[in-house]
Amino acid sequence: MAAVIYDLELEMLENSIYHKIKKCILKFGKLPEDFVAEEKTYKENELRFAPGALEGIFGHHMSDEVKECDFAQIIKDYLSMKPEEALQIFEQEQVKNYKVASIRQSLQNSIYEHREDYDAEKLAGLAVCFTEYGTKTETVKLGLSLLALFHVADKPGICEMIATLGYCEEFTDYVIMNSRNWAEDRQQELYFELAKKLKGWGKINAVEMMQADTEEKKKWLLCHGCKNDVMYAYLGYECAMKCDLYERLQKGNFSDEEFQGASDIMSGLLDEGPCEGMSALEHPIELTLLYLEECKKHNWDAEQVALLTDIATYFRGSKIENSPSIEPKVKEVLGLLDIHTYIVENIEKNTHECMRIAKMYDIDMSQHLIRLMKMDFAKYYNFCYYLFTNHQSVDEFLTLCDREIAYEQYPNKMGDDLGLGPVQGGIKLDLIVQHLDKHFGKGREMIKVCIQSPITRWRNMAAKAMFGWVRESGLSLKDIDAKLYAEVERVHAIECSEQTKGMWEKLL
Known part of the structure; x- marks a missing residue:
């Protein structure tokens, strides 16, 4: 037995x-990277953690x-x-x-x-x-x-x-x-x-x-403590306090490894969503200015440049006392780069960061974006917001849309779809059409496709665009475009969303 x-x-x-x-x-x-404690099967749409x-x-x-x-x-x-x-x-x-x-x-x-x-x-x-x-x-x-x-x-x-x-x-x-x-x-x-x-x-x-009761632990927390696969915000404040980041920055002369770790901590401090961050520090402005001064002594990659723009963005909207002193310092540090050359060399891979840098230096990005869109329209078309907002190269972009978008591939039926995930036709036209209310008469073919779409938001964006035209011109939709008016009339009769139906009625 x-x-x-x-x-x-x-x-x-x-x-x-x-x-x-x-x-x-x-x-x-340690455990291998691919270690799995338990092999699990999941149902369709089941949440995974x-x-x-x-x-x-x-x-x-x-x-x-x-x-x-x-x-x-x-x-x-x-x-x-x-x-x-x-x-x-x-x-x-x-x-x-x-x-x-x-x-x-x-x-x-x-x-x-x-x-x-x-x-x-x-x-x-x-x-x-x-x-x-x-x-x-x-x-x-x-x-x-x-x-x-x-x-x-x-x-x-x-x-x-x-x-x-x-x-x-x-x-x-x-x-x-x-x-x-x-x-x-x-x-x-x-x-x-x-x-x-x-x-x-x-x-x-x-x-x-x-x-952090030994120097070994403090240095490890500085160099490696914040880096994790979840979100740096969870450990930014924790590591800043435990490794004495402020006192270390006062002494300066970081090694490259220490500087990278400090950059990770700074990144975590800026994201205050889930945890305490920059605003909870005793000396947030002084710490940031010291960090920016340390930046001058090290080489940067695209991630580092992105962090600098994040710092400027954070303090631009911050209520921390003396926050306005940070952005000029960021511009001073970034000024060590050849900004125009950096943008040209990095815009393809780091578009968002380059856009933010360009905004800081008031650099026109329209032709850079048009070049990217001609190269890969599906990847870069969502940056059209810049062209519409700044009224730059809009006609050139819309001509490109007519060339790149296969309007005939989009469905023509009523529905209450949310439009989550990939869409039939590939390009999410609402991302473009939502800007057309301030550009009279432009993008009519796209608006027609959105009027006919089973995705409710697309129909709403089409109505928004046409409202803008009516408001700007003082004309009725029927006088602006009889064909679009007829399409609105047809869809109004079968509209399944009460809110959208009300929008159609105001256009008729």
Whole structure:
């Protein structure tokens, strides 16, 4: 009987996620880039999350409100079984019904509040079994969530298992949760090791927990701390504070590696969407001016130039005191480039950045854009907003449209489509037609296609353009273009959108 149990445990371990991770760590020291904890099949249109993303979303963007958890009763039922039986039932019958990230806090709270109802030894055994033998990511997450209810710092085997799972970004957040009652030096050693090995949400979690208590850690945070595969904003402020970025910039003379790291941090500081950023710093203006001064000492790539324009854009709209002092400094730094040459050499690959630089220096980009559109219309036509807004080369662009766009390929039928994703015909005509209201009589063929389109927004943009013509000329649509008037009359009779129908009525 003992041999049978041993064989069962060995088979379970061989198939477990923990065992797969441990083998990779022993062999490579980290997980391979293509490592997958669990092969999953997805239904059409089912949301997919990067490893650790769901935990990151709940941790950074959801409230701390704790609700009663019905899953606690299921855990109670599991305690009447052998742990491996409970694991099998969970993975075969229940795993698809739960996302542990969304229930772990309420589950832990419920179990702790009613802890007298649970056999602690059996609960610990269940937690270890799910963590060690789970073949589904949700199983391991559930095991780690239960394991966090126990003090295991004096159990080296369990601590080793927990730490090993941290190398997989699916579980890093749960591993950090479990390590909070470990000795501080042991915690910090783990966080630093994980931060160096991970790239996604796991790295974000580890860096947030790191203490910058040595010069080695501070330099690493400067050079490598902010770079991640999710969003620099999550770590920009964290790294700026922990690596003493302001004090380091005061000293200056960064190595190229340090300068690249500082640039990553600056990029994160500018994006204040999900986290604190530039405006939360004690000396945001002084820090930025020091960074811009440091820029003069280093070579730049297109990404660096883009960051400089981002800095100018950020402070142009900022309420931080003395923000107006930043843009002239950015222009001074960018002035070290031959701006015109840079734009010519980079506009094909870095169009947006070149457009922003041109705006800062009041450089006319119309002919550069026309050249790109002639080269690859489908790739660059959406930059037509510049031509329309600045009233430059509009006729040349519209002539190009008539040459490049196959109007006959667009559908002619009523519908309430949203127009998401690729469209029949290829070119999203609403991106062009939305500008035609201020360009009397131009783009009539495109407007006709949009009137006939099953995409509601396209019909609305066509109506908007014709409203502009009527307003500008003082004429009725029938007097401006009898054929377009007839088309509006036809579509009005079959229009399925009440809002759009009202727009047609005003034109008739």
